[in-house]
Amino acid sequence: MTDRRLSVSLRQSGPIPLDVEFACDSGEVLAIFGPSGSGKTTILRTIAGLYRPSHARVRSGSEVWTDTTSGVFTPPYRRAVGLVFQEYALFPHLTATSNVIAALGHQPRTERHSRAQQLLTRVHLSDQVNRRPHELSGGERQRVALARALAREPAVLLLDEPFAAVDRPTRRRMQDEIDDLRRTLDMPLVIVTHDFGDVVRLSSHLLILEKGRTIASGALAELTSRADLSWLREAVGLGSVFDAVVGTTHRSRGLIELRFDGGSLLAADRTLPQGASVRLRVPAREVILATKPPEGLSLHNVLVGTVSAIHTDPAFDHVIVQLSVGRVLLLAEVTRDAVSSLRIESGMRLHALIKSVSIEVLSAHGRDETN
Amino acid sequence: MDWAAFALSMQLGVATLAILLPLSLALGRTLAVHRFAGRGVVEALVALPLVLPPTVLGFYLLQVFSSRSVVGQVFASLSGHALAFSFEGLVLASVLVNLPFAVQPIQRAFESVPADIREAAACCGMSPWRSLLTVELPLAWPGVVTAAILAFAHTLGEFGVVLMVGGNIPAETRTLSIAIYDRLQAFDDRAAGVMAATLLLLALITLAVTNALSRRVILRRD
Numbered sequence A: 001m002t003d004r005r006l007s008v009s010l011r012q013s014g015p016i017p018l019d020v021e022f023a024c025d026s027g028e029v030l031a032i033f034g035p036s037g038s039g040k041t042t043i044l045r046t047i048a049g050l051y052r053p054s055h056a057r058v059r060s061g062s063e064v065w066t067d068t069t070s071g072v073f074t075p076p077y078r079r080a081v082g083l084v085f086q087e088y089a090l091f092p093h094l095t096a097t098s099n100v101i102a103a104l105g106h107q108p109r110t111e112r113h114s115r116a117q118q119l120l121t122r123v124h125l126s127d128q129v130n131r132r133p134h135e136l137s138g139g140e141r142q143r144v145a146l147a148r149a150l151a152r153e154p155a156v157l158l159l160d161e162p163f164a165a166v167d168r169p170t171r172r173r174m175q176d177e178i179d180d181l182r183r184t185l186d187m188p189l190v191i192v193t194h195d196f197g198d199v200v201r202l203s204s205h206l207l208i209l210e211k212g213r214t215i216a217s218g219a220l221a222e223l224t225s226r227a228d229l230s231w232l233r234e235a236v237g238l239g240s241v242f243d244a245v246v247g248t249t250h251r252s253r254g255l256i257e258l259r260f261d262g263g264s265l266l267a268a269d270r271t272l273p274q275g276a277s278v279r280l281r282v283p284a285r286e287v288i289l290a291t292k293p294p295e296g297l298s299l300h301n302v303l304v305g306t307v308s309a310i311h312t313d314p315a316f317d318h319v320i321v322q323l324s325v326g327r328v329l330l331l332a333e334v335t336r337d338a339v340s341s342l343r344i345e346s347g348m349r350l351h352a353l354i355k356s357v358s359i360e361v362l363s364a365h366g367r368d369e370t371n
Numbered sequence B: 001m002d003w004a005a006f007a008l009s010m011q012l013g014v015a016t017l018a019i020l021l022p023l024s025l026a027l028g029r030t031l032a033v034h035r036f037a038g039r040g041v042v043e044a045l046v047a048l049p050l051v052l053p054p055t056v057l058g059f060y061l062l063q064v065f066s067s068r069s070v071v072g073q074v075f076a077s078l079s080g081h082a083l084a085f086s087f088e089g090l091v092l093a094s095v096l097v098n099l100p101f102a103v104q105p106i107q108r109a110f111e112s113v114p115a116d117i118r119e120a121a122a123c124c125g126m127s128p129w130r131s132l133l134t135v136e137l138p139l140a141w142p143g144v145v146t147a148a149i150l151a152f153a154h155t156l157g158e159f160g161v162v163l164m165v166g167g168n169i170p171a172e173t174r175t176l177s178i179a180i181y182d183r184l185q186a187f188d189d190r191a192a193g194v195m196a197a198t199l200l201l202l203a204l205i206t207l208a209v210t211n212a213l214s215r216r217v218i219l220r221r222d
Helices: A040-048 A096-101 A109-122 A138-151 A168-183 A196-202 A220-224 A230-235 A336-342 B003-033 B039-051 B054-065 B070-079 B087-111 B115-123 B128-157 B160-166 B176-185 B189-220
Strands: A006-012 A018-024 A029-033 A055-060 A063-067 A081-084 A156-160 A189-193 A205-210 A213-219 A239-250 A255-260 A263-268 A277-283 A287-290 A301-312 A318-325 A328-335 A349-354 A360-363
Touching: A006 A040, A018 A040, A018 A205, A029 A040, A029 A196, A040 A055, A040 A081, A040 A156, A040 A189, A081 A138, A081 B115, A096 A109, A096 A138, A109 A138, A138 A156, A138 A168, A168 A196, A189 A196, A196 A220, A196 A277, A196 A360, A205 A220, A205 A230, A213 A220, A213 A230, A220 A239, A220 A328, A239 A263, A239 A328, A255 A277, A263 A301, A287 A328, A301 A328, A318 A336, A318 A349, A328 A336, B003 B039, B003 B087, B003 B128, B003 B176, B003 B189, B039 B087, B054 B070, B054 B087, B054 B160, B087 B128, B087 B160, B115 B128, B128 B176, B128 B189, B160 B176, B176 B189
Parallel strands: A018 A213, A029 A189, A029 A205, A081 A156, A156 A189
Antiparallel strands: A006 A018, A006 A055, A055 A063, A205 A213, A239 A255, A239 A277, A255 A263, A277 A360, A287 A349, A301 A318, A301 A349, A318 A328
């Protein structure tokens, strides 16, 4: 496997302020998340060579694409970059197939057509291939854009707000498709988004950006289980994200068992098959803490863990308690009053109570989308 | 009908286009795509022939063409004859006069190609040349054709500058529009009328074609 690590470091004071540094390895999905106008797209454009900040260093594997210190700049057309534009930017005068062929200039002429068909099949578009962009739906356009980005055999795949132009159901379907696709790709993937659903669904790593500055960055599970990330709490609410596998399914009760590294949870779901891998998000506001095992409750999920961190913020009335359950870190948002009356402190054993309907289950495979 | 004048007008039109089109493509695309210091000055210079009286333009061109100027001397030493009152001089004058008619439609056409489409071409691995040929020109071609037709028609009709720098030399500088004036002076209304009708017809065809093309551009933008 070739080293395809993407490392980026950007700095400039204006016109678009930037101060970021990150790396993304092959097989990782880095989500750059932040409000609009935070400079997310500018970062992608810099990686592609479409924008030149005053101080920048972009490296892909052993190749230096941009280095303002030594004056290195590789023009976009010589960078092995696959970029899916926000509005897709398909060539309006070309059919879907020809749009993909346009990015196959490095292949022998005779093989381009069949290669384009393969790529379009790979993104689940094989019957509309002779249509032009304006005859395609939003989702179909995105598939063409994706096939075109992959056609170049890029060393890095960049997606700029990939679902901004499609409706909700299409968005969910395309998230699943991209998630399937990225498992087969041997390259770093960078997604820019302002929708936290995209982040939770697709990314392995997260970089939070505000006004061109990094608020926090790291592995998704690590960042979402941090008790002290006020920015995230204010923007989307805290909630640990972790992966699990579907165990026993209880169709008649409408419940499924989700096994994770440290225990299992029951969640409300009728569609997921046994063995499916899923991603969970447990909102911190939905977690109740108890010092003793509760009795007589209409509740399925009681996890036992030890307090690993407590975060109090003077500007905020609630307290965030981090509980380690096996290898998973859960967050609970409770009142100051609860913390003092239960005498919660680090290292204490606590019971976490979670309603099965409040667990957000994001499927990876096997979800029947018609339900 | 002065067929020699008709042939000369056609030759002048073709020769003008041969120089003007590549020049306008380069200039029009640069003005549409790049932001650089002095861009406004270039745009103003290109538009100058639209507002400048043909006699003023002709006067300055004659100054440049004269054997006392560097341009005139270089040309004379290369070709053996003066630039003023020659077909070559006429072509040069015609290119300058037609610059706005060719550059402006081409610039608008390239401006109508969205920036992200151009960037997508680069991200597809296309060199600037390949991007121009396979993406930008196919999207901008109605503007380019409009420019060519406008410039050609305008060359046929140009009178003032042609008379100033070319005079009225049969088969050398006497174009159709000069010939009309020439015939009218000689009270040959019939010949002038036939030639005037020819130019009118050409003008009508020009307008019809350019209108159809500009509608095509608008439709394509949907």
